[in-house]
Amino acid sequence: MTKVFVDKDLCIGCGSCVAIAPDNFEFDDDGLAKAIKEEINDDVKTAAESCPTDAINIEKEN
Numbered sequence: 001m002t003k004v005f006v007d008k009d010l011c012i013g014c015g016s017c018v019a020i021a022p023d024n025f026e027f028d029d030d031g032l033a034k035a036i037k038e039e040i041n042d043d044v045k046t047a048a049e050s051c052p053t054d055a056i057n058i059e060k061e062n
């Protein structure tokens with residue numbers, strides 16, 4: 001199974017991921033992004049690649 005999550009220690013709340021993949025990311029109450037789904041798609045990959053702080057982690061599990 002694949003999981004996606006945002007490292008809040010790295011996120012700066014720029015909003016890029018929310019704009020690119022609104023079905024998968026949203027702003028949390030603290031103004032930082034969070035993943036709202038575990039599955040990934042091309043938008044999630046694009047968001048992860050465009051994150052300026054590499055805060056989006058895509059983890060593959062067996």
Ligand code: SF4
Pocket residue numbers: 006010011012013014015016017018032033047050051052053054055056
């Ligand atoms: S693109 Fe990265 S830094 Fe910007 S809000 Fe999303 S996780 Fe945070």
